[in-house]
Amino acid sequence: MSTTSDGYNVILVVLDTVRACQLGLYGRERDPMPTLSRFGDDATVFDRAYTNAPWTMPAHASLFTGKIPSEHGCHGGSLGFTTDHEALAETFSERGYRTYGLSNNVWISDHFRFDTGFDEFYKEWQLFRQSREIGHTLKGADTSKRDVLETLARGNPLVNVLNGLYGKYLYRRTDFGGARTTNHVARLLEDRTEPFFLFVNYMEGHAPFVEHDCSERFLPNDLEDASRYTALSGNSLDYHTGRTEISDSAFERIESLYDGELAYLDRRLGQLFETLRARGLLSESIVVVVGDHGENVGDHGLMAHRFSVHDTLLHVPLVVRHPDDGRGERVEELVDFTDLHRWLVTVPTGPADPTRIPSDDPVVAEYLSTTYTPEAQDDAFDFAGSDYDRRLQAVLTSEHKLTVADDGETALYAYDGGPDFERDGDRISDAAVESRLRDHCPGFEEASTASIDEREAVEDHLKKLGYMD
Template identity: 35%
Template sequence: MAGSTNTNSSSNERDPKPHSTPRNVVLVVLDTARARSIGPETTPTLTRLSREGTTFDNAFATAPWTLPSHASMFTGTYPSEHGTHGDHTYLDDELRTLPESFADSGYETIGVSNNTWITEEFGFDRGFDELRKGWQYIQSDADMGAVVRGEDLREKLQATRNRLFDGNPLVNAANILYSEALQPAGDDGSDRSTTWIANWLEERDADRPFFLFCNFIEPHVEYDPPREYAERFLPDDASYDEARAIRQDPRAYDCEDYELTEREFSLLRGLYKAELAYVDDQLGQLRSALEDAGAWEDTLFVVCGDHGEHIGEHGFFGHQYNLYDTLINVPLVLHGGPFTGGGRRDDLVQLLDLPATLLEAVDIDDPALREQGSSRSMHPDLTSASASPSRDAVFAEYVAPQPSIDRLEARFGDIPDRVREYDRRLRAVRTREFKYVRGDDGFERLHDMTVDPNERDDIAADNPETVRALRRRLEDRFEPLEDADEADDVAMREGTKERLADLGYL
């Protein structure tokens, strides 16, 4: 992220002077925002926030897709620890969450989700006074998110049949019609979300501190930005209509159901950047709403991506089946309190460090949340009693394919051998110098990140000692992969099994 003039090259150089304590916390997730696409051209609001706050250039998600990544952000645990992934899509009740911690500390807790995975259906409502669903025209406990998540028309119709009479069928039909046909072109919920938040800020009890979580999903496939945004990022010889006519179906692309040329990927990248620009403007509206309500100066404002995206890189489209930095290196900016004027930091941090960081920033001590996971505070004050040494490595996991290989076969029939190879779990360890990825099928890759930041050259065969050392790091952090299937089984409740069956996972 460009533009900052105050540079902190390591945590050991942080300014230990006392800082103000924010009263409120706002956590904004730009769904599918990758670090490499953030900057003054695409995200000027975030760039301004970066100049005024603290930017973490080496921030990493624990997983390459929404559900496990959010679970890590909420609990401070890795995917194999919280057990929320493609084979088990529910965040178990035994885990304490960040919203619960704020609620128990007297905060008003509000969530606004525009991603259908982040709902009460999957256990993410705990601790929220209210968790709104951005794809619903009429807020309802009966969630039609399974329709939105459908990979194709067949899955959408099946989900409609299964869910239409769950509650009020008229309300359900209205919500399906809105999300599938009537939602404003170019907006996937962020505009309605910022408007609702602005109204809520005006009407809320100002005597009570608040924790606000918001997920903006616009950068996620399907890329459908407003025309005026798209035309800023498309090549001069390309039209908006040409770009929008390109098929956007990552799983079909993976399964070789169709092909994309380099020009088509170039146009898709333009649409993706336009989506980032659009949601960045919504981020600006959210900041303005906080300023108008008199809450900005008293708020810790956090913006991150939950994972990245492949748009032709490494032969992939979307964000599944691998752990390249394109998917796990995400933007992370904090503003307010101790993070105001913090400059750029290049220390290795993880999104699961957010719980410890946010709670310390507002002086909340929650031993249960702190001790259940691996969250380390990123607080800039090294004299803090809970200050943690900088990480010398970060880790990521891909516990189970999503969608499963069985679902791909049900949709496409015979799938390429290349895709069958993705039916594995992956783990990665990344230091400043090396990135090592290992699969439970014996797959492994090693990259020298100092000379090969795009992870093109596998050097595992030429560096056996480095491979052994990093493999040990993985096994020290997690259990050995060959034992993983037995070790990380999560007992599912009957209600969870029913949800998974509804979604086609069981």
């Protein structure tokens, strides 16, 4: 076993909205991602990996900083990646790595400062991936002619228009950018000789779920039109507010579409892995594949990935392939994004043991604000004081999970060998265990902030993701 990994490239692939319990890699009989499972046969699979937040922005911020949301200050009440903590890409850049970022999620963009530390950052939902967006400037209530002219001077007005048309009429017609992004990665890595850090965010796991040619094996044989379930998969607002009812059988079809999306994503991963093999990069690179958070598909009476710190959102896939180590190993210890970040910033030039990502403390996950949820913006829904109007935290050890709400409600679970505490464990009452876990709960009073304070611009991004009409 080699103990050094001097100069290895680092490739971080984030599977947006992919939950561990959906995959054969974690024991599910129906496996929508067999390519990832085979990749795991030649890598280290972490059986109990957890995100520190149940949605994209704070989860990525934890991955990029090694801090939990109340520490890094990026959450629903404070939108924007803080510059108070060194970003992962900055760390690699300072070590002489060329840093590339490719994102298909509008939350992970230069607008929210997630391009910090990247030499090249690409917004894959745009036709011209690196251009500045004019939409935020035009939406400002106090925008002056000078503001507009300065924005136009920094960019190309024709490019802005073409990006807008592409985003409205072409993007998401066939996928969430997976094919285009994978081809883009292949071009970026052609004849690459200097060490590099590459971050890629794939969005195929995110609702609304569309049908692909690989979806057929998951859908019922008598289903003639899946479009109704595609629409339902993206209609969490009406479901939560009671304006739409979704039956168990309908959720089964929605979940089948989710499987189809993951199968399509698996195909793209296969293409990416083949590119790395063809260029000889697998022997020169540490490859990390991880979900940023999961999804509720009717689970716990919820859809999408808000109002919840259930394991359906927190338990994510994590596969690490290291050129020197970790062939076909499974790790049972709990790890989270703070652990993964700590390992990532040390392993390329330090001791390498991918089967031992250090994990000394309990995992802490936080859902700190409901401010920008569509339910909170719905004038017809009495959101304030509802079951959704509360903040949540979870503390997990190898044996127990405690969830705490800001209204004082708690739940304690004991691990029972399955992949998820709520589904496979037992809800228990144990004052001593609860007290011990509460010692690690940050509470809801003190939380750092990193707000960009641009509500109109934020709403524009939310509309692109389907959170708002």
